[in-house]
Amino acid sequence: MEQINVKIKQEKGRIDKVLSDVLKNHSRSQIQQWLKDQNIIVNGEVTRSNYKVKEHDEISINVPEPEELNVIAEDIPIEIVYEDDDVLVVNKPQGMVVHPSAGHQHGTLVNALLYHIKDLSSINGIIRPGIVHRIDKDTSGLLMVAKNDKAHVALAEQLKDKTSLRKYIALVHGEIAHDKGEINAPIGRSKNDRKMQAVIEGGKPAVTHFEVLERFDGYTLVQLQLETGRTHQIRVHMKYIGFPVAGDPLYGPRKTLKGNGQFLHAEVLGFKHPTTGQMMVFEAPLPDLFEKTLDQLRNNN
Known part of the structure; x- marks a missing residue:
């Protein structure tokens, strides 16, 4: 298990927000999960998610080993609009659930991605690898998917900052x-x-x-x-x-x-590429129906 140590200098605010600003390669949702799992220690004691950091606080984070993916890869055709080493853009059909859940163990976009794509980000765990954002089952259209954690954090930040299209x-x-x-x-x-x-x-x-x-x-x-x-x-x-x-x-x-x-x-999805910084815009035509x-x-x- 990896350990990350952070010493607060002059940062202020809730611990999850401060750590997400300091640890650029980890999302706020991931940090909140670590807090929930009691993997974050402040000044030698387990802390709560609403803790507000103070000057000179010493924070230790026990980063759990990545869980091995156990969602089944399935040979389901998907329309990949764009792909490179960091991201891919998928045109999801109407009727397809984005990721597995209690009522949808198979036939999801994640099941298909695991079959077609070798690498996906691990930030959202074994159920939602690579998934940065979702659209409803019966909504069709474009989704961005992260192939590594660095790209995932960058894309998630754009959603948070309202700079994606x-x-x-x-x-x-x-x-x-x-x-x-x-x-x-x-x-x-x-x-x-x-x-x-x-x-x-x-x-x-x-x-x-x-x-x-x-x-x-x-x-x-x-x-x-x-x-x-x-x-x-x-x-x-x-x-x-x-x-x-x-x-x-x-x-x-x-x-x-x-x-x-x-x-x-x-119909339209746009974002700055997490590595090049280039603005990329994609468009998907309306479904036949x-x-x-x-x-x-x-x-x-």
């Missing part, structure tokens, strides 16, 4: 009158249904920008840009302003367009 296309119920808008409403777990998120007082800040692309009879096609990345953010925000995503089984109306889930697609549905709406108009 994420644009989505959604077909929503109703005809939005404004051509552009911003939804700034905090999101947290719903008090009525633990499986759902909702706009609630005291939730985490969440900001979504939208622009109308096309209007139909009873529906609107919009492009949305995420400023934050909360769970189900677009789906929750669009329901909140009265224009739920079509086909959404959780946040939309029962009477909706036929499909395989919500008509939501991660999405395009056919739009054609039908145009014909109905």
Whole structure:
């Protein structure tokens, strides 16, 4: 087991934030897990996650050995849009879960990645190797994946600092009158249904920008840009302003367009390359079913 020693000089704040700033190759979520597992000692004593560091504090971190991956690699076709030694960009199909969980042990993007990609970052453990961010099972589109821990930290920092680019296309119920808008409403777990998120007082800040692309009879096609990345953010925000995503089984109306889930697609993904610093932007076309549905709406108009 590796040990990392840190002496606080003049840093201030919560220990997880301070250590994530000092230890550039380790994410804040990883440090929070070490705190939870009591692997971080301050001045000879196990500390809590909300501890605020003080000048001259001596911190020892017992870094556990990486767990051997035991998620099964599966020969599942995936569309790799881009790949190099640090990152890859994948166009995830609708219906595919990103990583294994209690209800989805097989057929996930991670199962496929383990088969096709030799190296993936270990920061998120054995269940989510390489996964920097997620999109919902029935949302299609672009995801960035890290092939090593250094790249993972760099990409995660861009998400945290809101410097990455994420644009989505959604077909929503109703005809939005404004051509552009911003939804700034905090999101947290719903008090009525633990499986759902909702706009609630005291939730985490969440900001979504939208622009109308096309209007139909009873529906609107919009492009949305995420400023934050909360769970189900677009789906929750669009329901909140009265224009739920079509086909959404959780946040939309029962009477909706036929499909395989919500008509939501991660169309554009941009980030600075973790090694070269070059801005890279990728775009994925709408799935066939999405395009056919739009054609039908145009014909109905």
